[in-house]
Amino acid sequence: MLYAGDFQLTKLEAKNITKYFQHETHRIKALDGINLKVEDGEFVCIVGPSGCGKSTFLRIVSGLDTTEEGEVIFDGKPVNTTSPERILVFQEGALFPWLTVSDNVEFGLKIAGVPKDERREISSRYLDMMQLTKFANSYTYQLSTGMKQRVAIARALAMDPDVLLMDEPFAALDAQTRDLLLVEMQLIWERTKKTIIFVTHNVAEAVVLGTKVVVFSNRPSVVKKEIVIDYRRPRLVEDQNLAKFQQDVMKELRPEVKAGSKNQS
Amino acid sequence: MKIDLDDVANAVLFFAVFIGIWQLVFVLGIWPKVSLPSPYAVAESFAEVILNYTLFTGIGITLGRLVIGFLISIALGTVIGLAMIKFKGFGKTMSSISAGLLSFPSIAWVPFSILLIGFNDAGILFVVIMSSIFSITISTYSSVRNIPPIYIDAARNMGAKGLSLFLHLTIPAATPSLIIGIRQGWSFAWHAIIGAEILMSIVGLGHILSVGREFQDMGLVIASMITIFTIGLLVDRLLLFKLEEKIRSRWGLSSDR
Numbered sequence: 001m002l003y004a005g006d007f008q009l010t011k012l013e014a015k016n017i018t019k020y021f022q023h024e025t026h027r028i029k030a031l032d033g034i035n036l037k038v039e040d041g042e043f044v045c046i047v048g049p050s051g052c053g054k055s056t057f058l059r060i061v062s063g064l065d066t067t068e069e070g071e072v073i074f075d076g077k078p079v080n081t082t083s084p085e086r087i088l089v090f091q092e093g094a095l096f097p098w099l100t101v102s103d104n105v106e107f108g109l110k111i112a113g114v115p116k117d118e119r120r121e122i123s124s125r126y127l128d129m130m131q132l133t134k135f136a137n138s139y140t141y142q143l144s145t146g147m148k149q150r151v152a153i154a155r156a157l158a159m160d161p162d163v164l165l166m167d168e169p170f171a172a173l174d175a176q177t178r179d180l181l182l183v184e185m186q187l188i189w190e191r192t193k194k195t196i197i198f199v200t201h202n203v204a205e206a207v208v209l210g211t212k213v214v215v216f217s218n219r220p221s222v223v224k225k226e227i228v229i230d231y232r233r234p235r236l237v238e239d240q241n242l243a244k245f246q247q248d249v250m251k252e253l254r255p256e257v258k259a260g261s262k263n264q265s
Numbered sequence: 266m267k268i269d270l271d272d273v274a275n276a277v278l279f280f281a282v283f284i285g286i287w288q289l290v291f292v293l294g295i296w297p298k299v300s301l302p303s304p305y306a307v308a309e310s311f312a313e314v315i316l317n318y319t320l321f322t323g324i325g326i327t328l329g330r331l332v333i334g335f336l337i338s339i340a341l342g343t344v345i346g347l348a349m350i351k352f353k354g355f356g357k358t359m360s361s362i363s364a365g366l367l368s369f370p371s372i373a374w375v376p377f378s379i380l381l382i383g384f385n386d387a388g389i390l391f392v393v394i395m396s397s398i399f400s401i402t403i404s405t406y407s408s409v410r411n412i413p414p415i416y417i418d419a420a421r422n423m424g425a426k427g428l429s430l431f432l433h434l435t436i437p438a439a440t441p442s443l444i445i446g447i448r449q450g451w452s453f454a455w456h457a458i459i460g461a462e463i464l465m466s467i468v469g470l471g472h473i474l475s476v477g478r479e480f481q482d483m484g485l486v487i488a489s490m491i492t493i494f495t496i497g498l499l500v501d502r503l504l505l506f507k508l509e510e511k512i513r514s515r516w517g518l519s520s521d522r
Contacts, residue, residue: 059418062422063422064418064421064422082421082422082424083424084422084423084424086422087422087423088418088419088422090415090418090419092415094413094415094416094418094419096416096419096434096437096438097516097517097518098437098438098440098515098516099437107420107423107425107433108423108424108425110433111420111423111424111425111429111433112424139515139517140517141517142517155423159423159424
């Protein structure tokens with residue numbers, strides 16, 4: 001059983017991350033100095049009101065976006081570009097429609113020059129883990145949204161990254177599929193020992209998955225609160241004992257959402 | 266390939282009515298015979314140019330020129346299109362120029378080409394290239410620019426950059442819309458070659474057409490026109506349209522799934 005306190009090594013640290021959005025003529029401050037430490041093997045869930053910049057934060061950590069101030073330290077070194085060590089799973093999956101499922105999973109391996117046999121072996125292992133073996137030769141448009149998202153996760157895992165960055169990967173799924181994936185995600189995390197940063201707007205999801213839940217404030221965002229979820233796994237969404245953690249998170253989140261909706265109107 | 270009997274019946278009916286009306290107008294004698302020959306006379310002209318190999322030689326020469334010119338167009342057009350993406354200022358200017366030149370009539374290149382290059386194959390190729398290359402540059406430019414950024418992000422994140430990003434992401438992601446530009450370019454090239462051959466050639470389909478005019482042989486003129494129509498139709502329907510459909514369904518874009 002893993003608890004938040006078991007983690008010793010800092011895998012990744014965000015120091016004073018500041019970021020502006022360009023909105024027509026004026027700049028909006030989205031991130032106002034995000035400070036966050038992520039230990040090796042931790043499962044961090046980030047929640048916050050919509051538009052607070054949590055997805056942007058994830059992109060900055062991945063190296064796809066840059067920051068105006070502050071830096072992300074990964075394994076002791078500042079992040080300045082993308083790396084297969086930190087793989088981002090997009091909300092829309094971002095699978096390539098011209099490739100079969102297994103070719104999608106093997107994309108990064110092919111780029112890295114891994115020989116074909118080895119690629120096949122790796123992709124079939126992760127497709128098996130995601131229960132997609134039957135669909136290895138299908139094209140992505142032939143799959144349901146839930147299956148696509150599992151392919152996206154398999155594709156990310158096939159890269160064997162140190163850190164998995166997940167940007168609302170279950171947002172487009174129906175409730176049943178999501179519940180299934182919430183359990184699967186916990187098993188994957190326990191099996192692979194990956195460090196995961198998972199952005200979601202769904203508090204229940206965050207509490208089920210996370211070793212800790214990080215609440216972002218309304219824009220300009222700072223880390224408002226980190227809540228450790230000390231509870232046995234695998235956790236199920238319907239577990240009544242998780243309600244207390246959910247309430248803790250909601251208590252922090254609700255005023256931010258309110259402030260956010262006021263800003264927008 | 267599945268052939269729909271209804272479609273065949275419709276086509277047969279259409280041509281039967283068309284030839285019927287033609288025959289009727291011929292019988293009524295509105296135009297003199299030299300201006301409007303009977304369908305039968307046209308069939309005779311057809312038989313003649315087929316039997317003395319003029320037609321097939323003409324088709325061979327015309328298609329040969331067309332393929333060479335069009336391949337050069339694709340190669341050069343793609344390079345220019347990619348340069349437009351690489352160099353933003355050039356891209357902006359060039360996309361306006363290309364849009365202008367896209368609607369520039371192919372025949373209007375002919376005098377320029379004759380004076381610059383001469384009455385020869387190279388001159389004809391020049392007209393074909395200038396008429397089709399801008400479809401290719403514009404479609405390369407817009408297809409690559411319209412690749413969803415999220416694909417590029419995902420590929421970069423998985424380690425693709427430079428050449429590997431180009432080969433494994435840019436080309437396949439742009440293919441469905443590139444093929445549309447290629448199809449359009451082909452049709453411009455086809456317009457251009459016939460025009461150029463009428464004015465600049467001593468062989469080829471366009472030349473047969475102009476021989477027909479010089480000898481007041483309307484049968485030959487109509488036979489060449491039918492040939493030009495048929496080749497244009499076959500290449501588009503059997504080759505380019507099929508290719509486009511195939512790519513679209515492979516990319517998950519076809520509407521009928």
